[in-house]
Amino acid sequence: MPRLRKAVPGVDAKLLIKDAARLMPDPARRAFLRGAASLGALAFLTGCDIVDSLSAENALRKISHFNDGVQALLFNPNKLAPTYPESAVTKPFPFNGYYPEDEAPEVDGETYRFEVGGLVENKKSWTLDELRALPQERQITRLICVEGWSAIGDWTGVRLSEFLKRVGADTRAKYVWFQCAEGYSNTIDMPTALHPQTQMTLKFANEVLPRKYGFPMKIRMPTKLGFKNPKYVIAMQVTNKDLGGYWEDRGYNWFSGL
Amino acid sequence: MSTETADSPMIARLPAERAVIHPRWVRITHWINAVAMVVMIASGWRIYNASPLFPFVFPDSITIGGWLAGALDWHFAAMWLLVVNGLVYIGLGIAGGRFRRKLLPLRPGEVIADARAALTGRLSHVDLSVYNAVQKLLYLGVILAGVVIVLSGLAIWKPIQLQELTALFGGYEAARYVHFFAMVTIVGFLVLHVVMALLVPRSLRAMITGR
Numbered sequence: 418m419p420r421l422r423k424a425v426p427g428v429d430a431k432l433l434i435k436d437a438a439r440l441m442p443d444p445a446r447r448a449f450l451r452g453a454a455s456l457g458a459l460a461f462l463t464g465c466d467i468v469d470s471l472s473a474e475n476a477l478r479k480i481s482h483f484n485d486g487v488q489a490l491l492f493n494p495n496k497l498a499p500t501y502p503e504s505a506v507t508k509p510f511p512f513n514g515y516y517p518e519d520e521a522p523e524v525d526g527e528t529y530r531f532e533v534g535g536l537v538e539n540k541k542s543w544t545l546d547e548l549r550a551l552p553q554e555r556q557i558t559r560l561i562c563v564e565g566w567s568a569i570g571d572w573t574g575v576r577l578s579e580f581l582k583r584v585g586a587d588t589r590a591k592y593v594w595f596q597c598a599e600g601y602s603n604t605i606d607m608p609t610a611l612h613p614q615t616q617m618t619l620k621f622a623n624e625v626l627p628r629k630y631g632f633p634m635k636i637r638m639p640t641k642l643g644f645k646n647p648k649y650v651i652a653m654q655v656t657n658k659d660l661g662g663y664w665e666d667r668g669y670n671w672f673s674g675l
Numbered sequence: 676m677s678t679e680t681a682d683s684p685m686i687a688r689l690p691a692e693r694a695v696i697h698p699r700w701v702r703i704t705h706w707i708n709a710v711a712m713v714v715m716i717a718s719g720w721r722i723y724n725a726s727p728l729f730p731f732v733f734p735d736s737i738t739i740g741g742w743l744a745g746a747l748d749w750h751f752a753a754m755w756l757l758v759v760n761g762l763v764y765i766g767l768g769i770a771g772g773r774f775r776r777k778l779l780p781l782r783p784g785e786v787i788a789d790a791r792a793a794l795t796g797r798l799s800h801v802d803l804s805v806y807n808a809v810q811k812l813l814y815l816g817v818i819l820a821g822v823v824i825v826l827s828g829l830a831i832w833k834p835i836q837l838q839e840l841t842a843l844f845g846g847y848e849a850a851r852y853v854h855f856f857a858m859v860t861i862v863g864f865l866v867l868h869v870v871m872a873l874l875v876p877r878s879l880r881a882m883i884t885g886r
Contacts, residue, residue: 476752477745477748477749477752478748480748480751480752480755481748481751481752484751491833491836492836493836496835496836496838497835498835498838499835499838559834559847561834561847562726563725563743563747564725564726564743565722565723565725565726565851566726567847567848639835640835664744667744668742668744668745668748669744669747670744670747670748670751674833674835674836675833675834675835675836
């Protein structure tokens with residue numbers, strides 16, 4: 418675990434600072450927000466200690482966390498995302514990330530090893546060929562970005578629940594955490610990890626997953642917003658600890674279910 | 676003058692110099708709704724700006740949230756206030772008979788006549804307890820827009836768990852447009868509503884003090 422938690426190369430310091438700065442609204446708006454927050458939040462957080470000390474940001478964090486719970490309750494593990502015909506696939510399917518396309522990680526497929534850790538029986542790492550030898554499934558589903566736009570993509574890969582079974586994962590654990598080559602990461606809830614459409618994607622449009630869509634492996638989950646679908650995935654951990662994620666740690670809603 | 680002066684027997688018994696126009700529950704839900712709606716609209720504009728449906732964005736200075744994640748937090752916090760308050764308002768409005776008494780019947784002929792009178796400055800606002808046909812249409816319309824904006828919002832928020840609802844709006848992308856135009860309708864109402872309240876300040880007082 419410590420190996421995976423250390424600072425990762427490839428994260429642009431300037432972008433990081435820009436991200437952090439965006440978390441802070443300007444002072445005037447901040448004051449206004451705080452006023453409006455106490456007005457709004459008070460009305461339905463009666464009994465809470467908001468009056469004493471909580472700032473608007475903290476109140477919003479709490480409500481966002483409450484919304485995680487609501488979303489987990491709304492999540493039906495058997496409800497499938499609608500699928501589409503091949504003709505509906507968005508062309509060109511958009512590249513998206515917090516860096517420009519030409520700065521996307523370049524992972525060497527030859528030396529690639531997918532590391533599996535945490536609450537699993539078999540911690541062996543996997544080569545790309547070994548992953549390709551597992552049963553493959555194809556899905557044409559809609560990816561919905563937190564920004565609002567959506568695009569239909571054509572993904573093929575290994576069902577994550579099948580993989581978890583093969584490595585002897587403790588599926589009573591709460592979370593699955595993914596680590597990506599560029600330092601991106603995600604933690605998802607176990608019910609979503611076990612959803613039949615949650616996939617370790619190795620192909621797009623029946624071709625080897627191109628670099629811009631996350632070579633060598635993306636985790637595709639149509640039941641979550643796009644940013645919860647990590648690309649360039651190099652490691653996975655089954656865990657009872659929420660290890661957070663790139664955007665989640667910066668203020669985006671954790672569950673982000675659809 | 677109308678005989679519609681009170682909403683409940685209890686209020687009718689009050690030794691009022693002026694009759695109660697808006698009972699307390701209407702005033703409370705009205706102002707909570709005002710706060711919730713302004714937060715929803717201003718944070719919604721910020722969310723819209725992240726991926727605009729049309730070739731324009733809203734100036735950041737009139738949005739809430741500071742950035743996309745902040746706006747989403749505000750939107751999904753105020754949604755509880757809006758929905759819980761809206762359910763109380765609609766529930767009491769239907770159960771107590773206020774909607775039926777105040778907003779119905781709505782006759783197209785009366786709407787046209789009253790609209791003409793309003794535009795030529797001859798529509799009376801002497802008795803604030805009785806709504807003219809244009810008011811009835813606007814208030815019913817904005818309640819309907821409120822229902823549509825909540826349902827289309829749910830369709831966008833949960834397009835898989837509530838996919839039947841999303842399909843009803845014509846799919847995820849179509850539901851975004853429905854949500855947007857419901858906002859436009861509500862903002863249009865809001866502008867007119869505030870202008871009218873300022874033109875007839877007694878109506879604003881009635882929504883604060885009840886009389």
